[in-house]
Amino acid sequence: MNSLLGEKVSSVVVNRFGLVIIPANTVIEKKHLDLMNRHQIDRFSISLENEDKSIHYRQLTEQTVDQSNELFKSISQTNKIPIMDFKNTVIPAVHKIAHSLDIFLLFEAIKAKDDYTHRHHIGVGVLASLIGKWLNMKEVELSSLSLAATLHDVGKLKIPLEILQKPGKLTAEEYHTVKQHTVLGYEMLKSTVGVSHRIALGALQHHEREDGSGYPFGVKKDQIDLFGKIIAVADIFHAMSSDRPYHKAIPFYDIVSQMRDDKFGKLDPHIVTLFIENITNSLVGKQVVLTDDRLGEVVYMNPQYDMDPVVRIEDEFIRLDVESQLHIKEVLI
Numbered sequence: 001m002n003s004l005l006g007e008k009v010s011s012v013v014v015n016r017f018g019l020v021i022i023p024a025n026t027v028i029e030k031k032h033l034d035l036m037n038r039h040q041i042d043r044f045s046i047s048l049e050n051e052d053k054s055i056h057y058r059q060l061t062e063q064t065v066d067q068s069n070e071l072f073k074s075i076s077q078t079n080k081i082p083i084m085d086f087k088n089t090v091i092p093a094v095h096k097i098a099h100s101l102d103i104f105l106l107f108e109a110i111k112a113k114d115d116y117t118h119r120h121h122i123g124v125g126v127l128a129s130l131i132g133k134w135l136n137m138k139e140v141e142l143s144s145l146s147l148a149a150t151l152h153d154v155g156k157l158k159i160p161l162e163i164l165q166k167p168g169k170l171t172a173e174e175y176h177t178v179k180q181h182t183v184l185g186y187e188m189l190k191s192t193v194g195v196s197h198r199i200a201l202g203a204l205q206h207h208e209r210e211d212g213s214g215y216p217f218g219v220k221k222d223q224i225d226l227f228g229k230i231i232a233v234a235d236i237f238h239a240m241s242s243d244r245p246y247h248k249a250i251p252f253y254d255i256v257s258q259m260r261d262d263k264f265g266k267l268d269p270h271i272v273t274l275f276i277e278n279i280t281n282s283l284v285g286k287q288v289v290l291t292d293d294r295l296g297e298v299v300y301m302n303p304q305y306d307m308d309p310v311v312r313i314e315d316e317f318i319r320l321d322v323e324s325q326l327h328i329k330e331v332l333i
Contacts, residue, residue, distance in 0.1 A: 004028045010047045015039040057100055057109040061122065064093040068150070069118045076157050081192045083147075091146050094122065098129035098146075103282045104331045106130070107241065116244050117156075117164075123242070125150035127234035128227075134274055135230075147195075148202030148227045149234060155185025155203060182207055182216045198227055206231040209265040229268040233275055236264045251291070253327035256307055280306040287332040290318075291325075295332075 005028055013022035013036065021035055022028075036046075047056075068090050075081055100106040110123040128149030132142045156164060159181050163174050170178065185203030189195045205228030208214035210221050236259060240250045250258075256279065258264060259272055283298045288311060290296060296318065300310040307328070308320035320326050 004033065004046070004048075005030070007048045013041060013046055015041065057097060057105060060093060060097055061109045061119075064090060064097065065115070065118050065122050067093070068121050069115075072118065072121070072154075072157065075154065075188075079188075081151070081154065081188060081195070083192050083194045086147060086150065087143075087194075090122075090150060091125075091143060094125040094129055094146050094150060095142075097122075098126045098133065102333065103130075103279060104286060105333045107331075108333050110238065111242055111249070116242060117153075120238060120242070121150050121153065123238035124152060124231060124234045127238055128230050130278075131230050131234060131271060131275060134278055135271075144196060144199055145202075145227055145230060148199040149231045151185070151189060151199070152203050152206050152231050152235065153181060153185065154188055155181035155183065158184045158188075179207070179215050198225055201225045202227040202231050204228070206235055208232070210268060211266040213265050224268075229271055233259070233267055233271050236267070237275070240264075251327070251329040252331055253291070253307060253329065276306070280309075283309060283328075283331070288328045289330040289332065291327045291329045293329075298328075 008025060008027050009022055010024065012020045012024050015021050021039055021041070022032055026032065068086075071082055071085055071090065074085075097106065097109065100109070106126065110119065110126050125146050129142065129146045132145045137145065156178075159178055163170065163177055166174070182204050186200050189200035189203055190197070202225070204216070205219070205224050208217070208219050208224045208228055209232070210224070210229075212218045212220040237255060240255045240258075241252070243249050256276055259267065260276060280301060284301055286298050288296055288298055290311065294313055296311040296313040298309045299312045299317070302309065302319075302321060305321035309328075311318045311320060311328075318326065320328070
């Protein structure tokens with residue numbers, strides 16, 4: 001924390017009760033460090049003037065992934081979920097990451113390029129929290145959703161690693177084994193003191209689909225809890241945008257198009273639409289790489305073709321709705 005001496009905070013610093021302990025635009029002195037220590041304020045609760053936000057969120061993500069990793073190791077050793085540790089350390093950090101002002105900065109911070117499993121826990125927790133925020137969830141429900149999403153794959157701790165990390169296609173028997181992680185996670189969470197039934201349902205239902213084509217029970221529509229519907233969208237987006245043992249990250253345009261076209265199974269249309277609209281509304285002004293590897297800037301979004309905006313490359317304006325062979329491969333931060 002001593003490295004903060006002389007830095008200026010860009011926004012208020014609050015304690016866990018929401019009380020302001022350091023006003024915005026304050027230059028940090030030794031007395032402020034003492035105050036932060038007394039109130040147990042961590043480094044990532046503080047926004048500094050002229051701070052590189054991408055570095056801030058990457059560091060916060062790394063710290064949160066490490067915390068989550070240690071807690072999941074504890075579950076493997078004890079077969080008990082330290083739910084209060086998740087609530088007190090991991091979930092507040094997940095909420096901080098989800099409150100990034102730049103959605104594409106957030107996506108880049110949580111994208112898994114190595115150690116997929118533990119990054120996936122946090123990535124899904126953050127994305128589900130983001131969707132919950134867009135749905136105007138109240139704080140208590142949002143915290144429950146974040147916890148459910150972060151622990152949605154806890155049942156995989158009971159699946160053999162050689163199956164989970166197999167680089168090739170799974171056999172029918174192996175796939176059946178993997179699908180059991182939903183039921184196993186549900187049982188683990190249901191038997192944990194302090195966990196609501198809805199949180200356990202998040203683990204059970206995140207692979208269920210609106211048309212009954214999902215697993216483990218093939219339930220449909222209103223039979224699927226809202227948490228399961230949200231986690232399904234977050235799970236797919238994070239999985240497809242990350243490098244995994246058996247496939248590389250899918251280009252941005254392909255993920256969104258496939259989610260919209262139900263290529264991953266029938267998802268809740270309201271949640272998918274909300275998710276995609278909030279993404280595309282953030283595209284204007286962004287630097288993007290097109291599928292022909294040219295670099296351009298999104299300058300206009302056509303409401304009728306939300307994934308095919310107008311992109312400027314030097315003095316040329318390209319309508320992606322007309323140039324049907326061109327798409328956005330990557331959004332730069």
